[in-house]
Amino acid sequence: MNKKIISVAIGIAVAIIAVTMIFVVLQPQQLTPPPLQTAHNPKLGLVVMPPTQRPTLEEIQNSYSQAASTGIGRSNVYLSWPNIEPTQGKYNWSTSDILMGLNREQNLNVTLYFSVINNRVFGPFPDWIEKPQLDQKLENKTIATLDTILSRYYIVDYVIIGGNVYAYFKEHPEEIPKYVDFFNGVYNKLKEKHPNVKFGNWFSLNDIVNHYDNDTVSKLNQGDFVAYSYAPVDLLYYQSKSPDEEGKNLQKMIDLANGKKIALIEVGWSTNKSVNGIEEDQVKFMKNVYDFYRKNQSQFEFLTWYRQYDRPVDTCYNSLNQESGSMFGNEFVLNNTASYLCGTGLIDTDKNPKPAWDEFKRQIELSSNS
Numbered sequence: 001m002n003k004k005i006i007s008v009a010i011g012i013a014v015a016i017i018a019v020t021m022i023f024v025v026l027q028p029q030q031l032t033p034p035p036l037q038t039a040h041n042p043k044l045g046l047v048v049m050p051p052t053q054r055p056t057l058e059e060i061q062n063s064y065s066q067a068a069s070t071g072i073g074r075s076n077v078y079l080s081w082p083n084i085e086p087t088q089g090k091y092n093w094s095t096s097d098i099l100m101g102l103n104r105e106q107n108l109n110v111t112l113y114f115s116v117i118n119n120r121v122f123g124p125f126p127d128w129i130e131k132p133q134l135d136q137k138l139e140n141k142t143i144a145t146l147d148t149i150l151s152r153y154y155i156v157d158y159v160i161i162g163g164n165v166y167a168y169f170k171e172h173p174e175e176i177p178k179y180v181d182f183f184n185g186v187y188n189k190l191k192e193k194h195p196n197v198k199f200g201n202w203f204s205l206n207d208i209v210n211h212y213d214n215d216t217v218s219k220l221n222q223g224d225f226v227a228y229s230y231a232p233v234d235l236l237y238y239q240s241k242s243p244d245e246e247g248k249n250l251q252k253m254i255d256l257a258n259g260k261k262i263a264l265i266e267v268g269w270s271t272n273k274s275v276n277g278i279e280e281d282q283v284k285f286m287k288n289v290y291d292f293y294r295k296n297q298s299q300f301e302f303l304t305w306y307r308q309y310d311r312p313v314d315t316c317y318n319s320l321n322q323e324s325g326s327m328f329g330n331e332f333v334l335n336n337t338a339s340y341l342c343g344t345g346l347i348d349t350d351k352n353p354k355p356a357w358d359e360f361k362r363q364i365e366l367s368s369n370s
Contacts, residue, residue: 041369042109042157043297045074045304046360047266051349053315061102067308068106071364075103076265076304077156078113082126085145093152100153110156111265111304114149115163115202116142117179120171134178139185146186150194158301160227160265161186162201166208166216176219183222198224198301202265205230208256209249217256225301226257229266232285237336239276243269247288254299261301264289268306271354272313272343275336282346282356290363297368305360310345313338 050063067075077099085091103110116123116138125132132138142161150156161183162168169176187199200223203216217226232246233239239246253262269285270277286305293303317338346357 039071040068040073040107041071041364041367042073043300043302043369044072044364044367045076045108045111045302046070046072047304047307048075049307049309049311049345051309051311051345051347051351053311057098060098061105063308064102064106064108068108070361072108073369074109074111074302074304076111076113077103079149080124081114081145082124084149085126088126088128088141091148096149096153100155104155108155109158110153111158111160111263111302112149112153112156113160113163113202113265114146115160116182117162117165117168119164119167122168134175134182136185139182142182142186143189146190147193150190150197157197158225158227158263159190159197159199160202161199161223162220164204164207164229165201165220166203166211166213169216169220170211170213180220180222183220187223200225200227200263202227202229204228205249205253206233209252210235214256218258221258221260225261225263226253227263227265228253229306230264231266231340232269233275233336233340237275237333237340239270239281239340243281243285243288246285247292250289250292254296261299263301264293264303266304266306268344269356270340270343271310271356272339274339275343277340277343279354279356282354283359286356286359286363290367294367305346307344308346309351310348311342312349313342316342 046067048063048067050059052059055063064075077096079096083092084096100110116125118124123132129138129141146159150159162179165179169179183201190197190199201220203220203226205228207213208216230250231237232241232243232249234241253264267289269282271279271282289303289305293300317334320334320337345354346360347353
């Protein structure tokens with residue numbers, strides 16, 4: 001088994017998954033839901049990710065088993081539309097069956113990142129969608145594809161339709177009304193067939209804080225909940241404030257959601273020294289986040305920590321969009337972002353647990369399953 005290699009690239013609001021071998025994890029007879037496991041808390045999750053860029057299937061299985069042993073009850077799965085439906089109506093399930101099968105095996109629910117907005121990018125879309133725009137045609141195609149995915153994977157209970165929408169609509173404010181209509185159309189149709197699945201948009205809390213923006217969330221808070229990611233960094237992707245100072249910003253998630261429930265789909269603290277990261281601060285920030293969660297648990301849909309393992313910085317560097325006009329056109333920001341992302345793990349690349357790994361397990365245990 002350990003000769004079979006899977007290549008998986010996952011990052012904050014990045015939906016890119018590549019597979020070099022095909023495995024079938026889910027079989028038709030396995031689609032009956034397993035008995036509920038009370039030891040797992042479905043409101044608390046972890047972004048599961050082995051430390052190597054090209055992990056074996058065994059390494060991925062071990063990562064999921066290790067993550068589930070903490071008591072979490074969910075993880076994130078990031079799917080790219082071009083990868084999963086390269087030809088209209090014909091699906092490539094090779095990657096998603098593996099990931100969904102591993103989540104099912106560990107009794108984990110799944111938050112699905114399947115977004116028509118990805119930061120500053122509209123898409124990406126499969127080539128068969130010619131000249132995509134926020135209209136009825138794209139709405140119908142999005143409904144058809146998501147319906148097929150949700151019908152296949154019962155463990156998906158949350159779906160992100162727009163990822164970090166602040167970044168995109170800051171540059172395209174005139175498209176907000178079209179997106180609102182698009183989202184509502186997709187939501188209403190899918191909700192009819194999948195009433196137990198919740199849909200929402202994802203905002204970057206650090207973007208909102210750093211740009212003093214208090215309006216975008218209210219314009220785009222359609223759906224069942226408002227999702228946030230939170231990288232406690234400044235505009236240069238540097239951890240310039242203390243964990244206590246950054247923790248105070250968490251209240252903004254509730255304030256801006258206008259009564260809707262919230263979710264933290266990705267939140268973490270890097271220990272990479274080049275962005276002012278140290279292990280002690282990672283522990284302090286984690287305590288602040290989970291203290292806030294417990295005090296406001298009735299307002300939360302879920303909280304997912306980012307992430308399980310560190311990775312070599314070059315893997316994050318190479319995964320970032322470096323095209324002209326992107327936020328990573330600035331080399332300093334690019335280096336800091338890569339350092340931040342690859343240093344947020346609770347376990348280092350040599351598989352040595354950081355102090356925050358034990359703290360994470362303690363925080364899961366302290367947080368009631370309700």
